[in-house]
Amino acid sequence: MDARPLLRSAEIPAKGGGWIAVDRGECVRIIDVEGAQIADTFAVARGDLSEHLSARHTRAAARRIFPKLGEAFFSDRMRPMLTFVADTSPGAHDMLWMSCNRQLYRQLGASDDHANCQDNFLAAAADAGWRPERTPDPVNFFQNTCVREDGRLVTERALSRPGDYVALRAELDVILVVTACAFDLAPINGDRCTGLRLEVDAGSVDPRPS
Numbered sequence: 348m349d350a351r352p353l354l355r356s357a358e359i360p361a362k363g364g365g366w367i368a369v370d371r372g373e374c375v376r377i378i379d380v381e382g383a384q385i386a387d388t389f390a391v392a393r394g395d396l397s398e399h400l401s402a403r404h405t406r407a408a409a410r411r412i413f414p415k416l417g418e419a420f421f422s423d424r425m426r427p428m429l430t431f432v433a434d435t436s437p438g439a440h441d442m443l444w445m446s447c448n449r450q451l452y453r454q455l456g457a458s459d460d461h462a463n464c465q466d467n468f469l470a471a472a473a474d475a476g477w478r479p480e481r482t483p484d485p486v487n488f489f490q491n492t493c494v495r496e497d498g499r500l501v502t503e504r505a506l507s508r509p510g511d512y513v514a515l516r517a518e519l520d521v522i523l524v525v526t527a528c529a530f531d532l533a534p535i536n537g538d539r540c541t542g543l544r545l546e547v548d549a550g551s552v553d554p555r556p557s
């Protein structure tokens with residue numbers, strides 16, 4: 348993958364969001380530049396902005412609660428949107444949690460103006476021309492969610508190291524929106540929140556037939 352020329356890139360600032368266009372067949376890398384940083388990831392079909400990546404549809408389609416290398420992420424119309432083609436991290440990723448949001452921080456006693464992934468998502472999506480009525484359930488790359496035997500959900504410190512990345516092949520023309528999670532009330536993003544980088548290359552594997 349590294350030998351292929353870079354087509355486009357975008358920087359996601361710490362506690363911020365951003366977006367990048369990915370054409371069908373291209374690959375996008377989400378790079379955890381400094382390590383231990385969660386990447387809330389959203390996608391919308393450029394051909395129809397009412398079709399978006401859905402963690403719950405992916406869980407049902409894959410019969411899994413966490414992402415698996417080689418499998419697809421599905422839209423809310425049960426179509427494969429992105430395929431998980433590479434992962435250099437230890438492999439902990441989440442598709443159970445919603446994005447952090449104003450109400451969550453209020454419940455946890457933080458100030459009302461605490462940076463949050465939902466507002467950052469909505470701002471970045473709007474910048475890309477996507478204005479969803481509701482915030483979709485994201486896929487949270489590098490989020491280290493653990494399910495305890497008694498059913499409790501616990502998020503531990505992210506395991507990803509500096510420079511670790513996941514790569515996704517687009518099965519449709521999409522806009523990918525990513526937020527660098529702003530949660531700093533527990534060390535789930537390591538000792539401090541940091542930024543992410545998005546890189547798109549031409550990909551090497553034919554996309555699925557449409």
Ligand SMILES: [Zn+2]
Pocket residue numbers: 387446447463464465527528529530
């Ligand atoms: Zn967040």
